[in-house]
Amino acid sequence: MDIIKVENVDFSYVSQNDNGKQISNKVLKNINIDIPEGQFLAVLGHNGCGKSTMAKLFNGLLIPQSGKVFVDGIDTADENRIFDVRQTVGMVFQNPDNQIVATIVEEDVAFALENLGVLPNEIRKRVDESLKTVGMYEYRDHAPHKLSGGQKQRVAIAGVLAMRPKCLVLDEPTAMLDPKGRKEIIKTIKMLNKDFGTTVILITHYMEEAAQADRVVVMEQGEVVLDNIPERIFSQVEFMKKIGLDVPQTIELFYELNKNGFSLNLEILDIEEQAEQLADAIKGGNYGISN
Amino acid sequence: MLRDITIGQFFPGDSPVHRMDSRLKLILNLAFLVIIFIADNYLALGISAAFVLSLYIISGISLKFIFRSLKPIMPLIIITSVLNLFLLTGEGEPIFKLGFITIYWQAIDTTAFMILRLFVLIAGMSLLTYTTSPIVLTDAIERLLSPLKYIRFPVHELAMMMTIAMRFIPTLIEETDKIVLAQKARGANFEEGNLITRIKAFIPIIVPLFVSAFKRANELALAMECRCYHGGDGRTKLRQPKLAIVDLFAFLVFLLFTIIIILTNIYF
Amino acid sequence: MGLAIELKNLSHKYSIGTPFEINAVDSVSLKINQGEFVGVIGHTGSGKSTLIQMINGLIKPSEGAVFIDGVNIYDKAVSLRDIRFKVGLVFQYSEHQLFEETVYKDIAFGPKNMGLNDNEVDKKVRYAAKIMGIDDEMLKRSPFDLSGGQMRRVALAGVIAMEPQILILDEPAAGLDPKGRRKVLELIKDYHENSGKTVLLVSHSMEDVVDYATKVLVMNKGRVFCYDDTDKVFSKAQQLQEIGLDIPQISRFALALKKYDVDLGNNIYTVKKAVQGVLNLTTNKEKL
Numbered sequence: 061m062d063i064i065k066v067e068n069v070d071f072s073y074v075s076q077n078d079n080g081k082q083i084s085n086k087v088l089k090n091i092n093i094d095i096p097e098g099q100f101l102a103v104l105g106h107n108g109c110g111k112s113t114m115a116k117l118f119n120g121l122l123i124p125q126s127g128k129v130f131v132d133g134i135d136t137a138d139e140n141r142i143f144d145v146r147q148t149v150g151m152v153f154q155n156p157d158n159q160i161v162a163t164i165v166e167e168d169v170a171f172a173l174e175n176l177g178v179l180p181n182e183i184r185k186r187v188d189e190s191l192k193t194v195g196m197y198e199y200r201d202h203a204p205h206k207l208s209g210g211q212k213q214r215v216a217i218a219g220v221l222a223m224r225p226k227c228l229v230l231d232e233p234t235a236m237l238d239p240k241g242r243k244e245i246i247k248t249i250k251m252l253n254k255d256f257g258t259t260v261i262l263i264t265h266y267m268e269e270a271a272q273a274d275r276v277v278v279m280e281q282g283e284v285v286l287d288n289i290p291e292r293i294f295s296q297v298e299f300m301k302k303i304g305l306d307v308p309q310t311i312e313l314f315y316e317l318n319k320n321g322f323s324l325n326l327e328i329l330d331i332e333e334q335a336e337q338l339a340d341a342i343k344g345g346n347y348g349i350s351n
Numbered sequence: 352m353l354r355d356i357t358i359g360q361f362f363p364g365d366s367p368v369h370r371m372d373s374r375l376k377l378i379l380n381l382a383f384l385v386i387i388f389i390a391d392n393y394l395a396l397g398i399s400a401a402f403v404l405s406l407y408i409i410s411g412i413s414l415k416f417i418f419r420s421l422k423p424i425m426p427l428i429i430i431t432s433v434l435n436l437f438l439l440t441g442e443g444e445p446i447f448k449l450g451f452i453t454i455y456w457q458a459i460d461t462t463a464f465m466i467l468r469l470f471v472l473i474a475g476m477s478l479l480t481y482t483t484s485p486i487v488l489t490d491a492i493e494r495l496l497s498p499l500k501y502i503r504f505p506v507h508e509l510a511m512m513m514t515i516a517m518r519f520i521p522t523l524i525e526e527t528d529k530i531v532l533a534q535k536a537r538g539a540n541f542e543e544g545n546l547i548t549r550i551k552a553f554i555p556i557i558v559p560l561f562v563s564a565f566k567r568a569n570e571l572a573l574a575m576e577c578r579c580y581h582g583g584d585g586r587t588k589l590r591q592p593k594l595a596i597v598d599l600f601a602f603l604v605f606l607l608f609t610i611i612i613i614l615t616n617i618y619f
Numbered sequence: 620m621g622l623a624i625e626l627k628n629l630s631h632k633y634s635i636g637t638p639f640e641i642n643a644v645d646s647v648s649l650k651i652n653q654g655e656f657v658g659v660i661g662h663t664g665s666g667k668s669t670l671i672q673m674i675n676g677l678i679k680p681s682e683g684a685v686f687i688d689g690v691n692i693y694d695k696a697v698s699l700r701d702i703r704f705k706v707g708l709v710f711q712y713s714e715h716q717l718f719e720e721t722v723y724k725d726i727a728f729g730p731k732n733m734g735l736n737d738n739e740v741d742k743k744v745r746y747a748a749k750i751m752g753i754d755d756e757m758l759k760r761s762p763f764d765l766s767g768g769q770m771r772r773v774a775l776a777g778v779i780a781m782e783p784q785i786l787i788l789d790e791p792a793a794g795l796d797p798k799g800r801r802k803v804l805e806l807i808k809d810y811h812e813n814s815g816k817t818v819l820l821v822s823h824s825m826e827d828v829v830d831y832a833t834k835v836l837v838m839n840k841g842r843v844f845c846y847d848d849t850d851k852v853f854s855k856a857q858q859l860q861e862i863g864l865d866i867p868q869i870s871r872f873a874l875a876l877k878k879y880d881v882d883l884g885n886n887i888y889t890v891k892k893a894v895q896g897v898l899n900l901t902t903n904k905e906k907l
Contacts, residue, residue, distance in 0.1 A: 107767060107796045119577060143579050151577040158567045159574035163486050163518045170589035172578035177585040184589065201363075205521040208663070219578060235794050238663045239823050239865050265796040268868070304798040309869040309890050316894045331868070331875055339879030342901060526715075532677055533716040536708040537777060538700055538732030555728065558718035562763065 062130075063227045063259045064095040064118055064149070069127035071113055087113045089282045091127070095261065097226065100253045102273035102290075103263045106304060110282040111263050115231045118261065119149040132226065143176065150220030154232040156212035157205075160219070165207075166191065166200040169218045176223070183222075190218040193256075194248055210241025214248060221252075227259035228252065234266065246272065267294065267306045271329050278305070295326035310334050361484045368410035368482045372598045373491035379605050380479045386612050387472045395615040396467050402608050403475040412481050420477035421470060428469055435462040485517045490590060500583075507583025515571070523564065530559050622689070623785055623817040624651040624674060629683035631669050643669040645841035646683070651819075651834075653784075656811045658828025658849070659821040661838035662863060667821050670838065671787045674819075675706035688784065704733055707783030711790040713774035717762040722753065722773050725762050729781040747780035750810050752802070768799030772806065779810065786810075787819040792827055804831065826867045829853075829888045837864070854885040869893050 071088035087110045095101055105111045116122040117129050120136035129136045131145045153159050162168035166187050173183045191197040194214040204212055213233055220228065230249065234242040246269055252258040262269060270276050276293045278286035280303050286293055294300065294307045297315040301307070307315075310331060314324040322341060328334055363369075368376075390396055407414055421428075441457025448454075480488070493510035500506045531541075534555045541552050631644040644666040651657055661667040672678040674685055676692055676699035685692050692702045710716070719725035723744055730743040748758055751772040757765070762773050775791065791807060792800040808831045811818045822828050828835065835852040837844040839862045845852055852859075856870050866888070873887035873896070883896030 106798055121573065121576065143581075146577060146579050151574070153570060153574055155567075155570060157522055158570035161518060161571070161575060162514060164484070167486055167589060171575075171580070174586050174588055175579040175581065177587050180587060180589060180591045183587065187589065203521075204518070205525070216574075223578070240662060240863075267797075304801075306797050309867060309893075310872045312890045313869065313872070313893045313897075316890065317897055320894075320898060331872055335872060335875035335879055335881075338897070339876060339881045342881055342897070343879075529710065530716055532672070533710045533713065534728075535677060536675060536703055536710070537716070537729040538703055538781065539728075540700065540732065555716075555718045559715055562718075563715060 061097050062094045063097045063132055065130040066091050066093040067128045068092060069117065069124040069129060071117065071122065071124050087282050091284060093277065093284065095259060097259055098257050100260045100274045102270035102276045103261065103279060104265065104267065104270045104276055104305060105279035106265065109279045111279050112231055115229050115263050118229050119151055120145045147223045148225055149227045149229055150223055150225035152216050152220055152228065152230040152233050154235050156209060156216050159216045160204045160212060163203055165196065165202050165204060165215050168204060168215060169222050171219060172223045186222045190221040193221060194218045208241060209237045210244040213237065213241065213245050217248060227261065229261045231263045234269065267308065271308060291327040291329055294329065360480060362412055362481055364411050364482065366410040367597050368406060370597050371601050372592050372594055373483050373487045374495055374592060375598050375601065376479060376483060377491050377495065380476055383475050384472065386609055387468060389616065390612050391616055392619045394619050395612050396471055398611055398615065399471050403471055406478055410478065410482050416481060417474045420473055424473060428466060432462050432466060435465065486514060489513045526563060527556065527560055530556050621653050622650055623653040625686040627684045629673060629680050629685065631673060631678060632681045635681065642841050647843055649843060649846060651817065653817055654815050656818045656831055656833045658832030658835045659819055659838065660825060660828065660835060660864060662823060665838040666841035667838045668789060671708065671789060671819065671821060674787065675708045676702045704781050705783055706785045706787065707778040707781055709775055709778045709788045709791060711793055714767065714770035716774060717770060720761060721758065722760055722762050723758040725773060726776045726780050729777055733781060743780045743782060747776040750779055751776040751806055768795050768802060771795060771803060785817040789821045791820065825865065829867060850886040853888045
């Protein structure tokens with residue numbers, strides 16, 4: 061079952077110029093994506109490639125001008141069911157500071173449930189449960205501004221989890237964090253995906269994060285240019301470099317060595333397997349000799 | 352620097368004063384204000400002071416915070432005291448006379464009484480913010496004002512704004528700190544020059560701060576929308592205040608205090 | 620080569636006299652030569668931010684002294700404002716400091732504060748704009764209409780325009796996408812090569828600095844963990860991992876290879892070096 065279906069979607073931002081003329085800026089062109097339930101999908105691309113706009117289509121923050129987006133079978137353009145859509149697809153943004161509403165951690169996690177009119181006992185239960193899931197339960201009565209970046213972002217995730225969404229969309233959740241915070245967040249979302257079966261859509265420009273997903277969609281100038289398992293994405297070294305994205309350093313090494321007569325498999329991402337492969341190649345003399 | 356400023360300082364605790372229902376606390380606080388202005392003799396004020404002092408002790412708030420709460424209003428107290436002393440006249444002979452300055456005994460008496468009254472008042476009322484977290488206080492205000500929503504007064508919106516303000520004040524203070532340092536690193540000078548240059552010197556701080564505040568507001572609105580925020584209609588609350596024994600007890604104590612003050616007013 | 624920066628027994632404590640007393644920087648002594656490109660590495664709380672702010676006079680040290688060009692900057696006769704023109708500091712997310720109507724005016728803020736005349740200010744603005752790849756058209760635009768990467772470059776130009784002897788950058792590439800990252804780092808590298816000025820680049824990420832830095836300073840718990848040539852620092856890759864620092868993926872790969880008795884050498888921290896290492900190994904084997 062697909063939790064999100066995007067069908068032939070175009071999206072343009074319309075603004076007025078100084079002469080009062082309407083300018084339309086097309087940021088998404090003919091997007092088609094089906095996301096099965098339980099998948100960990102990474103969307104990779106530069107700033108301005110349309111990936112954040114796409115994220116906002118996933119929970120009805122934006123409605124496409126043409127084409128359709130379905131969330132768990134519901135058309136996001138159906139205004140009557142917008143809260144169902146938002147409960148199904150939870151969103152986490154880049155700056156953790158700007159998505160925490162309350163002055164106490166647990167009050168913030170309760171925010172969505174209070175909006176939905178959930179009864180106090182049930183709110184309490186779900187708040188505790190969400191905070192425990194992200195490992196922030198001990199901080200439930202702390203002030204958010206005193207937490208580290210990674211902790212704040214985990215509170216933001218808990219605030220969305222409280223709605224028990226089937227799908228979590230995270231728009232560059234680690235861009236403002238230090239390496240420690242980044243690891244905390246990636247660990248948390250992988251755990252949500254593995255242990256709770258939550259569908260995860262991670263929008264990022266860090267290739268090392270995308271490499272951990274089940275599937276990677278690469279966007280460039282409003283279009284999906286690659287859609288595959290990470291192994292088959294990062295092996296396309298030339299293409300990735302051409303559009304200015306990174307590939308893992310080891311893949312780059314293998315790519316360079318292959319130019320020098322090696323025939324190494326680029327479709328491996330695990331560093332131990334890569335080491336074994338290269339060691340075998342060197343020891344076995346299993347490489348061509350340049351010149 | 353700026354980081355040291357705290358607004359509505361709250362000291363978490365588990366004393367009976369902390370545990371009291373915040374709505375009752377707020378109402379009694381206002382009642383206290385009225386009573387202190389009713390009290391018209393030194394004995395009544397003395398009893399009130401003792402009452403406030405014992406509340407501090409019960410709530411476990413260090414007594415030095417009494418003085419801290421008085422600090423911001425010190426200039427006001429000093430100015431009004433001086434004006435009172437010199438301007439008030441009384442019956443009989445002035446006790447001090449030098450040039451155009453004359454001081455009467457009655458002026459001293461009135462001034463001293465005013466100072467004492469203000470001290471007791473501020474110390475007592477500060478106890479509210481010392482023992483109640485801002486969010487609980489906002490909640491109390493929202494609940495107490497909730498009947499007003501029938502006359503279309505935006506009670507929920509007001510409370511929401513207060514919550515967001517409290518949430519973002521520390522963030523914006525931190526941000527101001529950073530911008531000040533960044534502009535200082537570019538040679539900005541905030542300490543020298545005449546008034547106009549000094550005011551101008553703040554533009555490089557104010558503009559980035561506004562830009563950032565607008566950006567934050569935008570992103571926050573989006574995040575709130577994602578979490579199904581749609582105003583106050585049909586909203587529930589995590590915290591459900593319930594009146595408990597401690598509230599009944601607090602109410603009785605306060606009633607007793609009120610009666611004593613009224614009695615002293617009548618008999619002294 | 621003379622000394623650009625000398626730190627003598629430098630310490631900074633927060634919340635002195637309370638139970639929360641923290642030694643943010645703990646007796647750091649260090650000499651940095653003129654013209655060096657130093658990568659400063661350490662995780663959050665390692666004291667690196669406090670250290671750089673003490674070097675340009677924004678935070679007063681609790682103990683010790685900072686010498687810039689042989690002058691003790693905390694000497695009473697020295698104006699800290701003058702020091703700040705000499706030691707340019709670019710903060711993290713520096714685009715948050717932009718405030719003027721045009722990019723040109725914003726870059727001119729620093730030079731104007733130096734008390735220069737319009738002509739000299741103009742020269743400095745154009746000099747800095749050129750270094751940061753800002754063209755005349757962009758100079759006329761509002762800084763708030765630019766992309767994140769462009770704003771960052773404008774902010775950097777605003778500090779470079781003061782032509783500081785020493786340029787310190789705190790995470791200049793943080794939050795940018797790979798394209799923007801590479802561009803900013805390349806421009807800084809070119810600036811260093813062409814101007815010959817001292818550059819300190821602070822980062823969480825080794826990968827940002829290893830391609831460019833001549834030396835690496837590793838901070839840990841407020842102390843200097845090591846300060847040495849980049850090659851030598853990386854020969855301690857394992858120790859760096861032990862204090863919780865991320866080393867480049869390629870260095871981890873080189874360590875993993877050792878388990879298979881393939882030794883590329885101790886200073887593998889760029890892909891280029893790894894390629895060279897593998898090729899050396901295979902061609903040598905050929906000769907055997």
